Amino acid sequence: MTSTELARQPLAHRIRQKIKQGMGPWGVFLEGFIRNPVMVGSIVPSSRFTINRMLSKVDWANTKLFVEYGPGVGTFCQPVLDRLPRDGMLIVIDTNPMFIDYLRRTISDSRFVAVNGSAADVEEIVRAHGHEKADYVLSGLPFSTLPKGVAPAIASATYRVIRKGGAFLVYQFRPKARSYMAPHFKRIDDAIEPINVPPCFMWWGWKDED
Structure with missing residues (x-):
């Protein structure tokens, strides 16, 4: 050279x-x-319409632990923290250390924890931070493009970690994500948000039984 x-x-x-x-x-x-386009759902962060609609079904007054998979640069983080009770906690999990480093540098809230790891390990991560169950889990991970076996493992672990009455909140650009939720969550609400790039599918999988 x-x-x-x-x-x-x-x-x-x-x-x-x-x-x-x-x-x-x-x-x-x-x-x-x-x-790493396989692990990032879209080149454009979610719109405020998607954020508000996705979070509209959460019972914030009774939320102690909110978990997010694939937070990216924190598009959902501040809106969640704005709604979260003072004694609540937001744990975000991402395999991309660049995103985790950015979030740790830019979000200074004692209720916020950023973890560099896999969503499939959510149960261990939740326990490591002093909780047995999560009230809600939010995911924008691109389930249809994840490596083989990862999406089913995440869906299964998520169902186990959510408390009775809680929900798995999923937003995607392909309808296939619902097929990973269906074996575990018997009651699933759905919607489409057109004011997003691209328009996205939304699901709320409710855990009615332990």
Whole structure:
């Protein structure tokens, strides 16, 4: 490698960093999508219409633990924290360390915990933070493109970790995600949010039995 090439490397890196910083969370989200599109559902974060509608069925007064899979740059995090009681906790789980690092740097709330790990390990993660059950679990993970066996494992672990009366909240761009919920959640509400890029399917799987 020539001295000119060596000199260009830091400059190119600095330029990329400046562009990412200028774009704020969008830059981090875009980089995460480019690096691992299989684990990121969309190149565009969810709209406020999707956020408000997805969270509208939550009984916030009785929520002590809210869990989110695949938080990305935290599109849902602040809206959840805004609704969460003072003694509640929000645990977010993501396999992408870049997203987890960004969230830890940008969200300073004692109720917030960001975990670099797999949603399939949600039971262990919940117990490690002092809880036996979660009230609600939210997921925007792209179930249809996850590695073989991962989506069923996540759905099963999620059902076990949710307390009776709680729910699994899922938003996706393909209808297949419902098929992973159906073996566990017998009562599933559904909707479509058109004001989103792209429009998305929504499901609320209720745990009526232990």
